[in-house]
Amino acid sequence: MESFLNWEYMPLIPPLLTLLLVIVTRKVGISLGAGIITSAFVIANGHFGEFFRLVFDSFIAIFIEDGGLNTWNAYILIFLTLLGIMTAFMNMSGGARAFTNWALTKVKSRRGAGLMTAVLGIIVFIDDYFSALIVGQVAKPITDKYKISRAKLAYMVDTTASPVAVMMPVSSWGAGIMGLTAPLLVAAGTTNISPFQSFMYMVPMNFYVISAIIMMFIVVIFKFDIGPMRKQEELAINEGILRDKVPEFAEQEDELPVHEGSGATALIVPIIALAVTVVIAMYITGALEGGSWSVFSVMENTLITHSLVAGGIVGLILTMFYYFKHTKGDDDFSGRHILLGIKTGFLAMFPAMLVLTFAWMIGGLISELGTGELLGAMVESSSLPVELLPGVIFIVACIMAMATGTSWGSFGILIPVAGEIIISLGETELLLPSVAAVLAGAVFGDHCSPISDSTILSSTGSGSDHIVHVMTQLPYAVISALIGLVGFIILGMTANVMLALTGVLAGLIVVFIIVKFMYRPVTKQNT
Incomplete structure (x- = not known):
């Protein structure tokens, strides 16, 4: 027993078991619970006293550090919680309905609703958490009206959250990536390139992200619904069922009254105020933490979660202002509706909070297992031809982020490992391509992992069942990853970014031709 538990590849078993259970059972709670138990049991080496301590400590570590x-x-x-309560009161004040009615005068089709969501996701690039929650909340009434499934909404939200943030230098991601890249530039002797310049050089090398975003527009414009997504769209279009499976931990919501005669400002003003407050708070907290008011110093040191809470408080205050303004003379509303709104808003977000808690627990245990370090060591000890390293690093980053559920964990482990390998081989021209491969692979793994917090929040913001979102997004992510892999192989062999981009675009053109001339979109069935 002891020798088995000390088996070299044992750290890979718990995350792989979790992923397998998710696919087989399609129940995220059971799967994450099994992953937590297995991880703790392996770390404890079969000792039950230590096992229970680890499970308890992993829960406490979520709140106490x-x-x-x-x-x-x-x-x-x-x-x-703040966002859930905001949403409940924006619905009751009539702001959400008024915004939907206003937006419907601008958006005239399902394709238009999808494009609006995609563009909004690209515009809101400051942070992936913020984008995942806000874009879904704003777009949901419009996509619901045009019978776009919640799974497709979650796919569009997720595809423009982390991917856009990882390509923007002025984002919470950009600054962190520059901080990880800077020591490698010094070690490689390339001091003539600043961290900012290196980041911008890597943007066109992020082949997965480029492919995934273009793929999303192909999906939206040409109604390219494949695999599980096709079933969700058929249900939405033909039966008006926007989600065939409610979130696993969902409650029966109380029916909230809606005030008639409100204006769209009851939704627009609180959301804009929330966004503006978040940006201002990010700048202030970054400047105070970093001791400098320069943009890149600010983004490197900003306290994003503090800023989100500040924005949430301002947004909630304005939401309540409009709620009282519009309902004060409405006899259908009383004091009990305030408590009802708070209760409904909290319960609407409770499933996400529960899944996040489980995901954080298993993430901490997997980190203690050393799963990421094991995968990194496997790359470091490989004797593959140097030309294939960007492609191999991309694959390992995909696997690592999928297993651990974190892009940032993959960044922190693999960027130094990739840099060390390239520098030791003296192939400095492949340094940035290899780092770009880490970034691309980590975003792919994050998209496909049921324990990824940003993917959980994309499901939450869109009102989609989480596992349905993961499974419907998976085919598009895999196609984009295969196209991205071709790009990294070409880049490794030629060190020519334009040639590699051409290969990626060629792959996307093949997809376009198939979709345009061979694919039949879902259509409304006559009954």
């Missing part, structure tokens, strides 16, 4: 409050996790849960 180094003897103090873990503000990152706690503030995300607080922001989710």
Whole structure:
């Protein structure tokens, strides 16, 4: 037993078991629970006393860190609660309905509703969490009206959250990536290139992200619904069922009254105020933490979760202002509806908070297992031809992020490993391509992992069942990843970014030709 538990590849078993259970059972709670139990059992080496301590400690670590409050996790849960309550009161004030009616005068088709969502996701690039939650909340009434399934909405939201943030230098991601890349540039002797320049050089090398975003527009414009997504769209178009499976932990919501005669400002003003407050708070907290008011110093040191809570508080205050303004003379509303709105808003977000808690627990245990370090060591010890390293690093980053559920964890482990390999081989021209491969693979794995927090939040913001979202997004992500892999292989062999981009675009053109001339979109069936 002991020798089995010390088996070299044992750290890979718990995350792989979790992924397998998700696919087989399609129940995220059971799958994450099994992953938590298995991870703790392996770490404890079969000792039950240690096992129970690890499970308890992994839960406590979500809220308590180094003897103090873990503000990152706690503030995300607080922001989710604030956003849920905001949504409930925006519905009751009539703001959401008025906004939908206004937007319907601008958006005239299902394709238009999809394009609006995609463009909105690209515009809101400051942070992936913020984008995942806000874009889904704003777009949901419009996509619902045009019978776009919640799964497709979640796919569009997720495809423009992390992918856009990872390509923008002025984002919470951009600054962090520059901070990880800077030591490698010094070690490689390429001090003539600044971290900012290196980041911009890597943008056109992020082949998965480029492919995924273009793929999303092909899906929206040409109604390219494949695999499980086709079933969801058929249900939405023909039966008006926007989600065939409610979230696993969902409650029966109380029916909220809706005030008639409100204006769209009851939704627009609180959302804009929330967004503006988040940006201002990010700048202020970044400047105070970093001691500098320069944009890149600010983005590197910003406290995103503090900023989200600040924005949520301002947004909720304005939401309540409009609620009281519009309902004060309405006899259908009373004091009990305030408590009903708070209760409904909290319960609407509770499933996401529960899944996030499980995901954070298994993420901490997988980190203690050393799964990421094992995968990184496998790359480092490989004797593959150097030309294939960007492609191999991309594949390993895909697997690592899928297993661990975190892009940032993959960044932190694999960027230094990839840099060390390239520098030791003296192939410095492949340094940035290899780092770009890490970034691309980590975003893919994040998209496909049921324990990824940004993917969970995309499901939450869109009102989609989480596992349905993961499974419907998977085919598009895999196609984009295969096209991206071709790009990294070409880049490794030629060190020519334009040639590699041409290969990626060629793959997308093949997809376009298939969709345009061979694919039959879902249509309304006559009954």
